[in-house]
Amino acid sequence: MAEAHQAVAFQFTVSPDGIDLQLSHEALRQIYLSGLHSWKKKFIRFKNGVMTGVYPGSPTGLMLVVGLYMGRAKYVQADPSLALFTKVGAHLPVSRYMSFEKQQVVGGVLVGTGLWVAIFFTMRTALKWLLSWHGWMYAHHGTVSWRTRIWLVLVKIFSGRRNPQLYSFQTSLPHLPLPSVKDTINRYLESAHPLMDDEQYLRMEGLAKDFEKGLGPKLQWYLKLKSWWATNYVSDWWEEYIYLRGRGPIMVNSNYYAMDFLYVFPTSLQAARAGNAIHAIMLYRRMLDRAQIKPLMLQNTIPMCSAQYERMFNTSRIPGVDTDTIQHIQDSRHIVVYHRGRYFKVPMFYDGKVLSPRAVEQQMERILADPSEPQPGEECLAALTAGDRVPWAEAREAYLRQGRNQQALDTVEKAAFFVTLDDTEQRYKAEDPVRSLDSYAKSLLHGKCYDRWFDKSFNLIVFRNGTMGLNAEHSWADAPIIGHLWEHVLSMDPVKLGYTEEGHCKGNPHPSLPGPQRLQWNIPAECQTAIASSLMVAKALADDVDSHIIPFNCFGKGLIKKCRTSPDAFIQIALQLAHFRGRFCLTYEASMTRMFREGRTETVRSCTVETCAFARSMVEDNPVSILEAATRHQQLYRLAMTGGGIDRHLFCLYVVSKYLGEDSAFLKEVLSEPWRLSTSQTPLQQVELFDLARHPEYVSSGGGFGPVADDGYGVSYIILGENLINFHISSKHSSPETDSHRFGNLIKQAMLDILALFQLDANPQLELFHRLTQTKCCVMILECVLRSYNNKIRVYRNDL
Structure with a gap:
């Protein structure tokens, strides 16, 4: 085969006349090009490392600062080196090697470079301090306070040039804050209250208060040391103990x-x-x-x-x-x-x-x-x-x-x-x-x-x-x-x-x-x-995996926003209503903590007192407003994103307790509670790559994962454009309590029941929007059927 010969760089044969060496020029050429590619990649990585290391500074900024500094020193007839070489000359014979004029130039460049380093270091520190403030997240939707406006302007100023590289902001990101034990305990008890009867809750409250006054402060002290020393006090332990130390199969249980x-x-x-x-x-x-x-x-x-x-x-x-x-x-x-x-x-x-x-x-x-x-x-x-x-x-x-x-x-x-x-x-x-x-x-x-x-x-x-x-x-x-x-x-x-x-x-x-x-x-x-x-x-x-996918096209985020409700909160409340038509359960919703350096995820406990009250009212046919439940969900989501979550803090406290050889009945019980409803939204991050208005079909239909609990559900959803939401549901056939298709029907019914609360018939604008949405969905489906038909015709023609 030709490729087999090309894979050999040289061949030789030994004869009475000596050694006959035959070189393959093509193979040597490929070796040369491979090495060239490798060195180019090393140079690019080195250059990017330098650019990232001095961000928000830049080589252009260095030349500008040094040039302005040297020009100013010459204009005011001042020593640009600030007598640097005079001080050095008292100990070393600098004048033997450099003239006075060269000393001034070199000293000026060194001082100017130092000034440039001080400027970008100050900008980086200021940006890190600015990014530690998250008050902008708690403003009412559609309103921006003067404080937030000023903050946004300052962030843009201290962020430097307009086209940052992927890793430019890494050293400017703040560290993940460590919540107090008291705050975490109180938030945990709030999340546990709707899932327990009075007797169970009083027992758990006693365990929690004993931990808060006893072992908790000791574990928190060690965790505080780690938060000062490490870039992120959660991520390395999360990767090691949640993922890498798991001894069961990663297929279905971890991969997605x-x-x-x-x-x-x-x-x-x-x-x-x-x-x-x-x-x-x-x-x-x-x-x-x-x-x-x-x-x-x-x-x-x-x-x-x-x-x-x-x-x-x-x-x-x-x-x-x-x-x-x-x-x-x-x-x-x-x-x-x-x-x-x-x-x-x-x-x-x-x-x-x-x-x-x-x-x-x-x-x-x-x-x-x-x-x-x-x-x-x-x-x-x-x-x-x-x-x-x-x-x-x-x-x-x-x-x-x-x-x-x-x-x-x-x-x-x-x-x-x-x-x-x-x-x-x-x-x-x-x-x-x-x-x-x-x-x-x-x-x-x-x-x-x-x-x-x-x-x-x-x-x-x-x-x-x-x-x-x-x-x-x-x-x-x-x-x-x-x-x-x-x-x-x-x-x-x-x-x-x-x-x-x-x-x-x-x-x-x-x-x-x-x-x-x-x-x-x-x-x-x-x-x-x-x-x-x-x-x-x-x-x-x-x-054992029972998978079900629902392309929910009755309505989407466009109509939900017209109802003045967060789409994510709307969907999460619908999931709770669907599950409550069986029972309430501990619910995991993944949120990101990537506003902090090396941040990964935090848990939003979506089953709240307010959500449970709303779901009960719907089942009892005496519905109350969804807004209180939606507002509470958004508050919890913001807390999780800004480092005020519950579960990562409790997890790290548990890891410290194991290192110290201490047993905590409270931590052991909390971390053994099953997540019977595990949910996650798949965000569309690069909207500019897709023309969702004209071609909503040209986008991923999302993804999914396996159930976390043997008797629970895994639910992933992606909001596509204005009119489509795809749900990916998984459970286990072996559990008599779960059925992905049944739960899918309950989700669809819950979405429609909640929408009905907003009385579309009483609002002509919303009714018109709803009809347009249905029309767009029908048109999109017809277009897809036609494309499929055309593809079949094309394949048939090619076969002929």
């Missing part, structure tokens, strides 16, 4: 998924869809390496922490007997592709450039056309990543860390990311929407349990009919980070990159591109036994 477009099918060619998607992901990685991605800014002013982006690529979770670790390498020039039980290494660069979409499609076509069979044990090898962590760690160390297995395993774990060319077809089907979407969700969440490498930072899954999605590991970052990447991919795929009329990627195949390299495994019988055992555990877990 992201979906493709719901109604749009850009191409039915699997290789072509993979080509565009992989190329878009690699372009995103290049922007990430160059720190060219814009930092997320609330209200285009308040920066969010970007630390979680650092481990998006070239990252894998490594199993251990006691705890896992996260392996991240600086660069990786290949991906690994799984298809029909085989693993392939696919280099992503040639001639020093990232492969074009058509070249990637060419590589995928070669893999799809490869007739070879899996080696013994190879097909189900990844089931080890889907089962319990201890057997995986033991099998990895005993069987995969030696011989050629070591090389193949390193190739997988050090790949930029993992790709699965799935041999099943998944897609939204208008004629069978429920089963088609449920099957699609389950495939992304767990697949066959052996065709995704669940330890990779993320898996790109491309199905046989061109639909795709992601499965992401959770320990390295939270869902909004992978969501940011996915928005970039979907915005580029059909519009900016596009496809030919035949459905191929645009461009021409590469004439001399070396083909993918098949990974070689030698898996002994003992390892195959471990694989079978892990697969059995994983299949039992996967078969």
Whole structure:
């Protein structure tokens, strides 16, 4: 094969006449280009590190300050060095090496540079102090006080230049504040009150007060030391104890998924869809390496922490007997592709450039056309990543860390990311929407349990009919980070990159591109036994998942805002009403704490006294105003975002108690309470990438996760444009108390019941808006049906 010869840089033969050395110029050229690419990347990282380190200062600012300082010193006839070299000359013979004029210039530059450092350090400190104030979050919707206006102006002034890099604000972000034990206890008791009867509440109140007066202050003292010393007093322990020390399967229990477009099918060619998607992901990685991605800014002013982006690529979770670790390498020039039980290494660069979409499609076509069979044990090898962590760690160390297995395993774990060319077809089907979407969700969440490498930072899954999605590991970052990447991919795929009329990627195949390299495994019988055992555990877990997706298009945030209610609060209250038609339960809603350095998430306890009162009134057919419950929910959300949450503080107090060997009945009971309703909103972060008004269908349909409790629900939702909300619901078939489809119907009914309180018929404007919304939904569905019909006609014509 041509590519086999090109892979050899030199060959030699020994003859009686001597040694005949034959060099491959193409191989040497590729080695040179590879090294050049590596040095360019190192230089860019060094430059970005310098730019980030001096932000909000800049080299231009340095030249300006030094130039103005030197000019002023010359104008007023003053010594620009401030007699610096005169003082140094008293101890060192400086005049031997430098004339008086040079001493003045060098001294002036040094003093000017010092002045510049003082200016940007002062600006950074002032910005950090300004960002510690969160009063702007508590203003009434639609009103901005003069205090907030002045604060916003000052933040913009001290933020420096207009185009910050991804990590520019990291050193200016404040540390996560540590709440007092008293405040946390009081907020916990408020959250527990609606879930307990009087006797249970009095007992818990006694435990809480004993902790507050006894062990609590001692644990708080140690935690306060950590909050002073560490950048973030929560994040490292959260990553270690919540994620990496978990010994159960991460498939379903931890990993989550992201979906493709719901109604749009850009191409039915699997290789072509993979080509565009992989190329878009690699372009995103290049922007990430160059720190060219814009930092997320609330209200285009308040920066969010970007630390979680650092481990998006070239990252894998490594199993251990006691705890896992996260392996991240600086660069990786290949991906690994799984298809029909085989693993392939696919280099992503040639001639020093990232492969074009058509070249990637060419590589995928070669893999799809490869007739070879899996080696013994190879097909189900990844089931080890889907089962319990201890057997995986033991099998990895005993069987995969030696011989050629070591090389193949390193190739997988050090790949930029993992790709699965799935041999099943998944897609939204208008004629069978429920089963088609449920099957699609389950495939992304767990697949066959052996065709995704669940330890990779993320898996790109491309199905046989061109639909795709992601499965992401959770320990390295939270869902909004992978969501940011996915928005970039979907915005580029059909519009900016596009496809030919035949459905191929645009461009021409590469004439001399070396083909993918098949990974070689030698898996002994003992390892195959471990694989079978892990697969059995994983299949039992996967078969138990009850997934259901609801594209709720009766109304969306446009109508909710017309009702003067927060869309998130509206949905959360609807979830409580839907669940209360069974019972109230402890509810987890994820919120971010990324306004602080290295912030991740905090919990909003959405089941409040006010929400319960509203839900009871609806069930008793004596509804009260939703506004009080919505206002309370927004207050709790703001508290969680600004460091005033409950659960991360209690978690860290518990960790300290374990280090000290102290037992707390209060902490043990609080942390063992099951989250029977775990919820999360998938935010659309880059609205500017999508034309939601004209093409609401060209956006991700969101993603989901498995249930947290055996008898509970996992609910994820994404608000798309003005008129659509997608719900992703999961539970377990084995629980007699849960049913995802039943709960989905209850959610729809709760949404409509709450909307009915606003009496649309009595308000002509809202009634008109509602009718327009329904009309837009019908039009969008008809457009999607027509597109699907046209795609089928095109495929049929191509087949002919």
